[in-house]
Amino acid sequence: MIDFKRQGERVEEEIISMRRHLHENPELSEEEFETSQFIQRKLDEYGIPYKKGYAKTGVLGIIKGGKPGGVVALRADIDALPIHEKTESSYVSKKEGVMHACGHDAHTSMLLGTGKLLNEQKADIKGTILLVFQPAEENAPTGGSQPMMDDGIFDEYKPDVIFGQHVWPDLPKGQIGIRDGAMMGASDRFIVTINGTGGHASMPHQTNDAITMASAVVSQLQTVVSRNVDPLEAAVLTVGKIEGGYRYNVVADKVTIDGTIRTLNPEVRSRVQERFNKIVEGVTAGMGGSAEIEHIEGYPATVNTPEWAQQVRATAQNLLGEESTPVLNSSLGGEDFSRFLLKYPGAFFWLGTMPKNGQPKPLHDPYFELDEDALAGGAEMMAQVATDTLEKLEK
Ligand code: NI
Numbered sequence: 001m002i003d004f005k006r007q008g009e010r011v012e013e014e015i016i017s018m019r020r021h022l023h024e025n026p027e028l029s030e031e032e033f034e035t036s037q038f039i040q041r042k043l044d045e046y047g048i049p050y051k052k053g054y055a056k057t058g059v060l061g062i063i064k065g066g067k068p069g070g071v072v073a074l075r076a077d078i079d080a081l082p083i084h085e086k087t088e089s090s091y092v093s094k095k096e097g098v099m100h101a102c103g104h105d106a107h108t109s110m111l112l113g114t115g116k117l118l119n120e121q122k123a124d125i126k127g128t129i130l131l132v133f134q135p136a137e138e139n140a141p142t143g144g145s146q147p148m149m150d151d152g153i154f155d156e157y158k159p160d161v162i163f164g165q166h167v168w169p170d171l172p173k174g175q176i177g178i179r180d181g182a183m184m185g186a187s188d189r190f191i192v193t194i195n196g197t198g199g200h201a202s203m204p205h206q207t208n209d210a211i212t213m214a215s216a217v218v219s220q221l222q223t224v225v226s227r228n229v230d231p232l233e234a235a236v237l238t239v240g241k242i243e244g245g246y247r248y249n250v251v252a253d254k255v256t257i258d259g260t261i262r263t264l265n266p267e268v269r270s271r272v273q274e275r276f277n278k279i280v281e282g283v284t285a286g287m288g289g290s291a292e293i294e295h296i297e298g299y300p301a302t303v304n305t306p307e308w309a310q311q312v313r314a315t316a317q318n319l320l321g322e323e324s325t326p327v328l329n330s331s332l333g334g335e336d337f338s339r340f341l342l343k344y345p346g347a348f349f350w351l352g353t354m355p356k357n358g359q360p361k362p363l364h365d366p367y368f369e370l371d372e373d374a375l376a377g378g379a380e381m382m383a384q385v386a387t388d389t390l391e392k393l394e395k
Pocket residue numbers: 102103104137166
């Protein structure tokens with residue numbers, strides 16, 4: 001067995017410097033050209049062969065072990081968000097309105113560090129390890145994982161198991177978040193257009209007020225989760241945006257309602273959608289108007305294969321101690337890694353990166369920050385879970 005315990009320290013400085021470089025130079029989904037070049041330069045430097053051009057900017061590093069065996073894929077996402085950074089760090093984003101606010105800069109540099117560690121040990125590796133640098137994770141619902149698979153990323157080497165890791169601000173350094181089943185939620189969007197008839201504000205009887213109908217719809221939608229979903233199941237229905245009207249003395253003829261539905265279980269997902277449609281149609285029809293409903297399917301739920309989630313747990317406990325894998329709830333955040341897990345067995349896990357002051361800022365927040373001291377451990381974790389998995393596959 002190859003032991004990576006404390007080996008992360010050897011690449012720690014480099015991971016942090018790469019992460020700071022990427023943090024200063026973030027690129028949006030489908031525009032990760034410099035980031036992709038940077039990854040390729042590092043793989044060249046480490047002597048790791050790669051292929052490129054998957055989903056435009058995606059890169060596949062290939063580490064062929066000295067011994068025969070299975071195939072394990074490790075994935076990092078590489079894109080940033082359209083958020084204007086408000087932190088005061090010395091490596092604050094140099095790009096107006098673009099920020100690595102989801103830690104993908106850390107994922108990319110950790111996977112490069114992991115690649116370096118693995119490549120040094122490749123003579124002893126039993127099988128092949130793929131380094132998947134994935135673009136466009138933030139670009140739901142298209143994403144980058146399906147386009148990469150459509151472009152044939154796994155045509156030559158088909159993963160027996162795939163792992164993904166995400167920095168997690170709510171867990172402290174040294175902890176790994178892992179669950180045997182659903183890890184992250186399905187994230188769907190809806191857009192509803194409510195149609196009435198407009199007119200003068202002083203003569204409401206000659207109109208059909210779309211704002212009054214929209215208010216009733218939004219209120220009634222609150223009953224879907226509270227009255228139609230099993231209280232022991234997870235669901236969220238959020239109206240995030242509502243738009244309509246012209247001015248104070250005009251009755252609005254049209255309102256649009258834009259929001260999201262998050263679930264973990266496919267049956268709950270369809271139940272929520274069915275109730276949603278009935279309420280929107282019923283309430284507007286009852287008030288004399290009409291509604292057009294559009295459901296935009298987002299990322300499916302990220303569901304871990306129990307066997308490989310247990311491997312993540314075993315590897316973490318070996319590297320970080322018995323207490324390193326607390327029992328925790330799933331998150332209803334959406335994650336593009338879910339589509340890899342629809343095709344291949346594997347697991348998605350969280351790396352504790354809570355800031356040292358103990359006050360986490362959420363992912364996608366303009367003040368988002370992480371504890372860089374946790375990153376060497378993340379690189380170690382990926383290297384170890386890959387080789388542990390190859391050992392297990394051999395048996
Ligand atoms: Ni993310």
